[in-house]
Amino acid sequence: MSDGPPPVLAAELIRWSWVGFHLDDIRDDLLQHIQLTGLAVLFGLLLAFPLSLAAIRWPRLYGPVLGFTGMLFTIPSLALFILLIPFTGLSIWTSLIGLTMYTLLILVRNIVEGLRGVDRDVREAAEAMGYTRARQLWQVELPLALPVIMAGIRIATVTTIGLVTITALIGQGGLGQLFLDGFTLNFTTPIVVGIVLSALLAFVADLTLVGVQHRLTPWARSRGR
Amino acid sequence: MRRIRLGGVALAACLALVLAACGGGDDALEGGTQPNEQSSVTVGSTNFSEQLILAQMYAAVLEKAGVDVTVRPNLGNREVVFPALEKGEIDLLPEYNGSVLSFLQPDATQTTSEEVNTALTPLLDAKGLVALQQSPAEDKDGWAVTKETADKYGLAKVSDLKGKASQLVVGGPPELETRPAGLPGLKKVYGIEDFKEFKALDAGGPLTTSALNKGDIDVGRVFTTQGAIAENGWVVLEEDKPLQPAQNIVPIGRKDAMTDQVKQALDAISAKITTEELTKLNKLVDVDKQDPEKVASDWLTQQGLL
Amino acid sequence: MGVVNGVLAWLTDPVQWSGPDGIPVRTLQHLWYSLLATTIAAAIALPIGVYIGHTGRGALFAVNLTNLGRAIPSLGIIILMFTIFGFGIIPVLVTLFALAIPPIVTNSYIGVRSVDPDVRQAAEGMGMRGRQVLWQVELPMATPLIMAGIRTSAVQVVATATLAAFVGLGGLGRYLIDGLAQRDLAEVVGGAILVAALSLLTELVLGRVQTLVVPRGLAERGAAAAVRAKVEKAA
Numbered sequence: 062m063s064d065g066p067p068p069v070l071a072a073e074l075i076r077w078s079w080v081g082f083h084l085d086d087i088r089d090d091l092l093q094h095i096q097l098t099g100l101a102v103l104f105g106l107l108l109a110f111p112l113s114l115a116a117i118r119w120p121r122l123y124g125p126v127l128g129f130t131g132m133l134f135t136i137p138s139l140a141l142f143i144l145l146i147p148f149t150g151l152s153i154w155t156s157l158i159g160l161t162m163y164t165l166l167i168l169v170r171n172i173v174e175g176l177r178g179v180d181r182d183v184r185e186a187a188e189a190m191g192y193t194r195a196r197q198l199w200q201v202e203l204p205l206a207l208p209v210i211m212a213g214i215r216i217a218t219v220t221t222i223g224l225v226t227i228t229a230l231i232g233q234g235g236l237g238q239l240f241l242d243g244f245t246l247n248f249t250t251p252i253v254v255g256i257v258l259s260a261l262l263a264f265v266a267d268l269t270l271v272g273v274q275h276r277l278t279p280w281a282r283s284r285g286r
Numbered sequence: 287m288r289r290i291r292l293g294g295v296a297l298a299a300c301l302a303l304v305l306a307a308c309g310g311g312d313d314a315l316e317g318g319t320q321p322n323e324q325s326s327v328t329v330g331s332t333n334f335s336e337q338l339i340l341a342q343m344y345a346a347v348l349e350k351a352g353v354d355v356t357v358r359p360n361l362g363n364r365e366v367v368f369p370a371l372e373k374g375e376i377d378l379l380p381e382y383n384g385s386v387l388s389f390l391q392p393d394a395t396q397t398t399s400e401e402v403n404t405a406l407t408p409l410l411d412a413k414g415l416v417a418l419q420q421s422p423a424e425d426k427d428g429w430a431v432t433k434e435t436a437d438k439y440g441l442a443k444v445s446d447l448k449g450k451a452s453q454l455v456v457g458g459p460p461e462l463e464t465r466p467a468g469l470p471g472l473k474k475v476y477g478i479e480d481f482k483e484f485k486a487l488d489a490g491g492p493l494t495t496s497a498l499n500k501g502d503i504d505v506g507r508v509f510t511t512q513g514a515i516a517e518n519g520w521v522v523l524e525e526d527k528p529l530q531p532a533q534n535i536v537p538i539g540r541k542d543a544m545t546d547q548v549k550q551a552l553d554a555i556s557a558k559i560t561t562e563e564l565t566k567l568n569k570l571v572d573v574d575k576q577d578p579e580k581v582a583s584d585w586l587t588q589q590g591l592l
Numbered sequence: 593m594g595v596v597n598g599v600l601a602w603l604t605d606p607v608q609w610s611g612p613d614g615i616p617v618r619t620l621q622h623l624w625y626s627l628l629a630t631t632i633a634a635a636i637a638l639p640i641g642v643y644i645g646h647t648g649r650g651a652l653f654a655v656n657l658t659n660l661g662r663a664i665p666s667l668g669i670i671i672l673m674f675t676i677f678g679f680g681i682i683p684v685l686v687t688l689f690a691l692a693i694p695p696i697v698t699n700s701y702i703g704v705r706s707v708d709p710d711v712r713q714a715a716e717g718m719g720m721r722g723r724q725v726l727w728q729v730e731l732p733m734a735t736p737l738i739m740a741g742i743r744t745s746a747v748q749v750v751a752t753a754t755l756a757a758f759v760g761l762g763g764l765g766r767y768l769i770d771g772l773a774q775r776d777l778a779e780v781v782g783g784a785i786l787v788a789a790l791s792l793l794t795e796l797v798l799g800r801v802q803t804l805v806v807p808r809g810l811a812e813r814g815a816a817a818a819v820r821a822k823v824e825k826a827a
Contacts, residue, residue, distance in 0.1 A: 216659070
């Protein structure tokens with residue numbers, strides 16, 4: 062029976078030599094992580110837009126859609142991935158489908174709220190000026206809804222970065238693979254590296270998206286944010 | 287105008303990501319290989335350190351033989367990984383003949399290496415798989431207790447558990463409760479009664495090790511070549527009745543990926559792996575925290591295989 | 593579909609509902625981990641969030657904490673804690689704790705912060721000093737948002753307490769881990785449904801508590817202010 066300070070802490074939290082030896086693997090894991098996140102958010106957006114537009118066009122859909130997607134969120138992500146395994150195996154698609162579903166939930170909610178939040182007067186003015194429905198959407202409503210939509214994209218991206226690590230349990234993982242390696246070998250270094258890198262990744266991604274938002278909404282800048 | 291250009295750049299970036307995912311890119315990113323290519327092999331492994339070492343060994347000699355290799359280690363336990371082999375998501379797995387037999391045929395009772403291999407061949411054949419040459423090294427499933435527990439209950443052989451099991455907590459992989467060589471086998475072959483409690487932990491992994499050391503379980507399922515046994519001074523109970531089948535290390539691969547070139551390279555390693563050597567290598571990884579890849583390549587170089 | 597039948601059979605099997613491996617026991621374990629983590633987290637996070645909201649110091653931290661908190665890889669934390677502390681409940685508690693704190697801090701902060709400045713001025717005009725303003729004006733008015741924060745926290749914790757099974761403990765996550773290990777899809781789906789149901793139940797129960805705790809007049813005003821504040825912060 063071991064007593065006293067946990068032996069692992071007494072040793073070291075990071076063995077830098079291990080890090081040096083494994084830079085290639087770490088880089089591959091990081092790239093896979095970025096890839097999974099990027100694709101999930103992209104697919105989520107591609108699917109969320111038509112869904113959101115439908116929910117606005119037919120408001121009666123919105124309640125049930127929101128309720129259903131909200132329920133999906135309470136399903137543990139691991140269960141969702143496991144459920145997909147019989148269909149898509151241990152391939153990247155199992156992870157992608159699961160991850161995309163989660164981004165979808167966040168994005169639909171924000172896109173609908175954003176579009177709905179556009180001032181009625183503005184919409185009516187555009188209509189009066191002869192804008193077609195499509196032009197209204199693209200040139201008036203979307204730009205105005207952008208802050209809320211971007212907020213959704215930011216949340217979706219950061220959440221996905223966290224979720225990708227769970228896919229390590231089904232053969233993918235990105236940086237999550239480092240957690241499993243550390244677990245199997247009873248070794249803290251890969252775990253710490255994984256945590257730090259995924260936190261950094263989330264931070265950088267969030268910052269980048271804020272930057273993108275600022276570029277896309279020049280009129281908001283003068284409000285001194 | 288500016289908006290369109292930004293959109294164009296974003297679109298191009300997205301397309302690039304999608305193309306990379308759909309197979310044009312690095313195999314390590316996608317994590318799989320096209321099943322019909324003969325010259326590339328994906329080596330998988332389940333989730334304990336011995337598996338990681340073996341997978342890296344296979345990968346290293348295959349690479350030396352000029353085969354294009356991808357390694358996908360630490361994928362989970364056999365229930366998840368073996369189907370991946372059947373489906374072609376991986377081409378090669380370091381395995382244990384006894385365990386695979388009972389995985390494919392739960393009521394199997396063969397115990398010697400020859401019997402096990404003979405029974406295994408048609409089962410693998412039916413799935414498009416083939417077992418290559420086995421190695422003399424065996425990693426059998428065992429039951430371990432701490433020295434204190436052994437002394438307290440007078441445990442040296444498995445049959446000593448009879449009459450005491452109801453006071454003891456046993457831990458192991460979740461499948462221990464249902465696999466024939468697990469708890470049901472103890473009952474059937476040894477007549478050992480139900481344990482006080484079964485805790486589902488892992489197979490030869492950190493959970494079982496920690497729980498056994500801390501006393502959260504009294505008896506743990508271990509693999510006989512684990513470094514943790516010597517490190518912690520555990521007592522592995524002697525198998526005095528035939529329950530555990532032979533467990534020779536054997537590479538199992540998809541028939542269309544096991545070319546002569548591959549077979550030759552792997553047979554060369556299999557011949558040289560012994561139980562003692564394997565135990566030593568496990569110790570380097572489990573106890574000294576050395577890297578499985580490094581341990582594998584060092585040993586191969588020593589053996590003149592690299 | 594065969595899967596649906598299998599799951600229904602699994603859920604209605606009396607074996608599942610009795611004994612130390614049964615659903616009731618596992619649910620209680622699950623709730624225990626969740627309750628412990630959320631309560632301790634609230635005890636720490638609430639004062640911090642309220643303090644930041646009241647004094648305005650550290651606002652940037654409070655606002656962004658939730659976003660950063662979303663990036664915490666729970667799997668990584670629990671594995672790290674296990675590797676350091678070994679088998680036991682500490683890894684689970686620390687992980688759920690880390691998950692529960694951000695929403696409570698942020699919401700408490702926004703709740704206190706977004707109290708109508710007019711109301712605050714009126715209170716000060718009536719002669720109330722800092723701490724009185726806090727206890728008699730800001731806190732009561734911030735209650736809707738604080739409760740919302742605790743609710744969000746609790747639901748997230750319940751959904752994530754499945755991780756306890758990953759490090760060998762109990763809870764409803766056992767069905768996921770054991771089901772995955774034994775390729776028993778019915779067990780996995782059954783477990784997932786149970787966890788989802790428990791999360792939803794938590795959301796509903798705490799929602800009820802919220803309506804009971806928050807004075808009616810505040811409820812409407814608080815919600816509008818919260819939405820406004822959130823959109824402004826996010827933009």
